[in-house]
Amino acid sequence: MKAVEVSELTKVIKERIIVDRISFSVEEGEVFGLLGANGSGKTTTFNMLSGLLAPSSGSVTILGKTIKEMQRSKSDIGFVTQEDSFYETLTVRQNLEFFASMRGIGREETNKRIKKFLSQMRLTEKADVLSSKLSGGMKRRLNMACAIIHEPQVIFLDEPTVGLDPLVRKEIWAVIEELQTDKKTIIITSHYMEEVEKLCNRVAIMFAGRIVASGTSKELKEKFKLKQMEDVFAYFAKPVVE
Amino acid sequence: MKFLSVLKKEFLEIINDRTLLLVLVVFPILVMLFMGGSFGSINIRGIPIGVVGSTNTTYASALFSELNKSNAFNLQTFNDVDAAINAFRNGQLRAVIVVPDDFDRQIRNGNGSKIRVLLDNSDLALEKSLVTATSSVIQASSANITKNYVYNAWGDLKSLNNSASNLAEGITKTKWQLENTRAGLGNITDQSNDLDISSLEQSLNDATANIGYLQNLLDEQKTSLTSSSKANSELLNRSNVFLANATAALDKSKSTVQTTHDKLLSQLSDLNNTNQQLDSSITALTALKNNANDSTTKAALEANIVALKSLKDSTSNQVLRTKQEISDLESLNLTLNSFGEELANYSLQIKDASSGSNGINSTISSLEKGSAQLAKLNSSFSKSSEQVAKLKVLLADLKSTTANINSTLGTVLEQTGSFENLIDKLQKTVAEQTNKDPAVLAAPLAVEVEDQYIRTSFVDFIMPQIIAVSLLFSCLLLGSITLVREKMKKTIVQILLMPGALENLLIGKIITLMLLSFGQVLIILLVASLLFGVKPPLNLEILLFGTTISSLVLSSIGVLIGFYARSESAAVQSGLLIAIPMLFLGNIIFSPDLLPQYTQILQQLLPLAHVTNIFKIILITNGNPMIDVAALLSYFVLLVALMGYIVIKRRDITNYV
Secondary structure, rough: OOEEEEEEEEEEEEEEEEEEEEEEOOOOOOOOEEEEEOOOOOHHHHHHHHHHOOOOOOEEEEEEEEHHHHHHHOOEEEEEOOOOOOOOOOOOHHHHHHHHOOOOOEEEEEEEEHHHHHHHHOOHHHOOOEEEHHHHHHHHHHHHHOOOOOOOOOOEEEEEOOOOOHHHHHHHHHHHHHHHHHEEOEEEEEEOOOHHHHOEEEEEEEOOOEEEEOHHHHHHHHHOOOOOOOHHHHHOOOHHHH | OHHHHHHHHHHHHHHHHHHHHHHHHHHHHHHHHHHHHHOOOOOOOOEEEEEEEEOHEEEEEHHHOOOOOOEEEEEEEEHHHHHHHHHHHHOOOOEEEOOEEEEEEHHHOOOOOOEEEEEOOOOHHHHHHHHHHHHHHHHHHHHHHHHHHHHHHHHHHHHHHHHHHHHHHHHHHHHHHHHHHHHHHHHHHHHHHHHHHHHHHHHHHHHHHHHHHHHHHHHHHHHHHHEEOOOOOOOHHHHHHHHHHHHHHHHHHHHHHHHHHHHHHHHHOOOOOOOOHHHHHHHHHHHHHHHHHHHHHHHHHHHHHHHHHHHHHHHHHHHHHHHHHHHHHHHHHHHHHHHHHHHHHHHHHHHHHHOOOOHHHHHHHHHHHHHHHHHHHHHHHHHHHHHHHHHHHHHHHHHHHHHHHHHHHHHHHHHHHHOOOOOHHHHHHHHHHOOHHHEEEHEEEEEEEEEOOOOOHHHHHHHHHHHHHHHHHHHHHHHHHHHHHHHHHHHHHHHHOOOOOHHHHHHHHHHHHHHHHHHHHHHHHHHHHHHOOOOOOHHHHHHHHHHHHHOOOOOOHHHHHHHHHHOHHHHHHHHHHHHHHHHHHOOOOOOOHHHOOOHHHHHHHHHHHHHHHHHHHHHOOOOOOHHHHHHHHHHHHHHHHHHHHHHHHHHOOHHHH
């Protein structure tokens, strides 16, 4: 069974086609990159895939469930937002406890998972520190932990390392790789080609609401006879001019 | 000049921020409307007032009518004080006016009456206006009552005055009658003077002298006849006839004199009785005069006494004259008796002389002389008859005058009785009126204002407002901000991804605010108690319930604002747009009863007004806040329905980020 299956997905907002009949699929355990310039429709696609935005037409199935079925349970997906979406006025542990309880996880299980994620995200020492006092990388890791405290099978990462320094970025990559080893299906958007090449099994490039190219990095470079993924990206991901 | 660039930027930001622009435009309009409306009218209108007391008696219904006429009040009548106080404590009334059951009776008796005004003194601004308004209406009624009382008293006095006038008219008539009587007595006096008794006496003296002469002649005749012969028998017969006629005339005269004598005796007796009656009247009137208090009455009585004394003097003089006449008539009677005897003797002598015949000529001459003398005697007697006729008329007048005097005395007695009654009435009326307290008559209605709520400090009566404002800002503004923060922080994304999380988020936020409200209310009550000596509320369950429903409603409004606001500043601005009208109209700054009528209607639609009322009832009046609670419950149901609709229909992430 494919983890994610998208067919003719479309989103029209105020008579403007934001996403135009895109179709793709993601295998279980695969890391899939969704690339595109600003305004290409990536975020809208992400929101539709995660159930945050209702599509105008088309279908999405996540682990065999439709969006409506997904909206009722929503336990199989995790969405790591680009901005930090945790509570800065709570400590690391308190944030994790909150999100775990909102996911309906029992107290005992919550404690186990908090321990696990604190370790995995390397936040154990900061467990009782106010989130506002964390560094940028720690905040990003906490953000990730809060988004996946319920251990979803499919994880959406929206530009997980944007604005982070190279050292921190590597830390995040390590976390993502760990998730990959846990057989999680990960869909990433990123502007960093190095990240895409390092992490993604396959990528799809969006332009003006459409997928204009998809495949592995190697396949895309060979296909368009370009040496670097940046070039491939630059070739397709021209900024949308209104 | 770089500040100009800043100025431009600031204005552009404001223009581009529609919410802020709306607030900047709408806020001053709202402030103007509400503050202008609040201060635009200084007169209270339609304040709900309860009235307890009997409304179907004269003075009470007049008082109610005055209260009803006043636009300041919206009167509701109650049969008993408890029902009115119940409504008062539940916030339905601002004051209760209690009219005592014996109100009319006390007013009629001139004792005045005290009206209780049970006042809601928790609203300081309204309290003064209410006291002023109720006092002015009650004082207006008091003035009307005084006016009516004076009119009635004047009526009584006028009635007494009319009686006195009627009596005075009667006395005037009596005086006229007395004067007429006096005039009548004067006429009698004149007639008595005309009677010329001296002439009668003279006539009778002449008659007596003539009779003596006749006696001498007859003596001569007797001597002549003794010696005369039978030839003069005719002459003797004529003499017999003459003697018979003379005897008859004499008898008639004696009878007339006797009759006149008897009448005069009777008249004398009447006059004596009249004198006695006059004495009695004078004595009675003198006593009345001495007892009278009124100078007018005294003068009238004195005049009557003088008239009666004058009448008595006239009567006494008449008695004396009548006695004299009786004496004269008795003398005349004796004389006539004597003359009768002489005539009888002469007749006998004539008889004797009839047998003789000598000296007839001298006898005839003597007899002719005797006849002449007797003719003169007859003339004297005629004059006497005329006098006697006059005397008869005099007697008739005397009778009439006596009757008039009797009648006048009767009238005087009657009027004296009326005088006594009038004086009695006058004294009673004066006593009745002067026994009353003029101060009470001038202001029969007293107002007793009873402040219903005890105040240990100024803070007591503003506690509801303090709590309401605190809940307004903590629940409404904070509620809006916290939800907006979820959107700003993008935590809303995670919330939207979790099934049922949005609903739980809203419920959690509202309940959090509700629990915070409990804390706030507790802190406020503690500080008020410790610092200002405010007593804690008696009913904690109602306090808890009131706080719960108030915070639920205000929090729900805040959360709804948070749903739509795009930023914290927009949330605050929107919150202020809603909060400020509620502050003005929610019985926080201004008393709703002092605001124009249209704002009073608007006020009922605002939740904060009901929140303030609930806490006022819980903390001050100790009544039943269920009406306001029911209003807030309705609001809450509506808000929950609206939030439910939003949660269901606005699940797209685009609505929140």
